[in-house]
C-alpha cells in the first residue's frame with residue numbers, strides 16, 4: 001500500500017469515526033430553558049429573590065440571576081409567579097399504600113403493593129410537586145432503581161429498603177404466636193428484617209445494601225402503628241445500633257432511627273446515628289445536645305400525623321387497633337412540645353409526612369402546611385425543611401447516592417432542575433401549596449411533567 005492510499009484510508013476512517021459523533025454532539029447539545037420574570041425561593045432564604053431569571057441546561061440549573069442572556073434557550077415567561085425547588089418528602093413508605101396501610105402487603109401481595117406504589121409515586125407525589133421522596137422503611141429498592149433508570153414515572157426515590165427491627169419491635173409484622181421468623185409475608189418480601197443481636201444487624205444491613213438501599217433504618221424504640229411494642233421500650237440494644245452504624249459507615253452512608261422516647265434518642269446519639277425520626281417524647285436536655293451537633297444530625301418531623309391525626313382518639317386511621325390509638329394519643333400530646341423545643345434550640349430539621357394509603361397519600365403536603373398552621377413555624381422554615389435542608393440530608397448517602405452529580409432541593413447553579421412554578425407566594429400563604437390549580441408547572445430533572453400555564 002502506498003503512502004498516499006494509506007493516508008486517504010486514514011482520513012476516511014477518521015471521517016467515519018468522527019462524522020456521526022460530531023453530528024451527535026450537535027443534536028445532543030444540552031437544551032437550555034430560561035425561566036424569566038420569576039420570584040425565587042432558593043430552598044433556604046427567608047424571602048423571595050424578586051424578578052429573577054433561572055437558566056436550566058439539560059437536567060440541572062446553571063445560572064440564577066437577573067437579565068441572564070441565553071440566546072438559544074427556550075424561554076418560559078414566569079409572569080411574576082413564584083419559582084421554588086421541587087418539594088422533598090423525607091418520610092414516606094411507598095410500599096404501604098393500600099387501604100390496610102402497613103398490613104396491606106399481607107392482604108394482597110407484593111405485586112399489588114408495587115402497583116399501588118407506582119400509582120401513588122406518580123399521582124400523589126410527582127404530579128403534586130413532590131419531586132423527591134425518602135422511603136424510610138419498606139422494600140422499594142427495585143422501584144427506586146426503575147425510576148432512576150427512567151422506566152417508571154415518579155419522584156426521585158431514596159430508600160432504606162427493609163427496615164431493621166427487633167422481635168416484637170415496630171417492624172415485626174408477624175403474628176403474636178409465631179415461633180419462626182421470616183415466615184410472615186412482609187418479612188419474606190423483605191419489607192422488614194427481624195434482627196436480634198449484632199450478627200443479624202450486620203447481615204440484614206449488607207443484604208439491603210447489596211440490592212440497592214441508600215441508607216439504613218432501624219427501629220430503636222416502640223411505635224404507634226405496631227402491635228407489640230410499648231412506646232417506652234428501647235427495641236434495639238446499644239450494640240445493635242452501633243452495628244448498624246458500623247456497616248452503614250463502611251458503605252459511606254448513614255443510619256436513621258425510629259423512636260419516640262428520650263432514652264432511645266440518647267442511645268442512638270451515642271452510637272452515631274444521624275437521622276432522628278419522630279422523637280415526640282424527648283427531653284429538653286436531649287434537644288440541646290442535638291442542637292450542638294448542628295448539621296451532623298437531623299431531626300425529622302412528621303407534623304400532620306403527630307399533631308393533627310394523633311392526639312385525638314377518634315381522628316386516627318380506621319385501620320389502627322384500640323391499643324394503637326391509645327399510643328397515638330400519647331404521641332400527639334408530646335408532639336407540639338417537641339416541635340417547639342426543636343425550633344427554639346435551632347435543631348437542624350427536615351420534614352417528612354409519614355402519610356400513605358388512599359386516605360392520606362394524596363394529602364402529603366398537609367404535613368408542610370401543618371408546620372405553619374398547627375405548630376407556628378415560619379413559612380420559609382416550613383418550606384426549607386422540605387427543600388434545602390432535605391437536600392443536604394439526602395447527600396449523606398455519599399457513595400450510595402443514586403443522584404450524585406448535583407445538589408437537590410435548591411435553586412442554585414449545580415442543582416438538579418427540579419422546579420415548581422406557583423401562582424401566588426407560599427411564603428405569604430402556605431395553604432396555596434394544597435391547591436393544585438395554583439401549581440402551574442412541575443419540572444423534574446429538566447423534564448416538564450405538568451404545565452397548565
Ligand SMILES: [Zn+2]
Pocket residue numbers: 091093136137354
Ligand atoms: Zn414512618
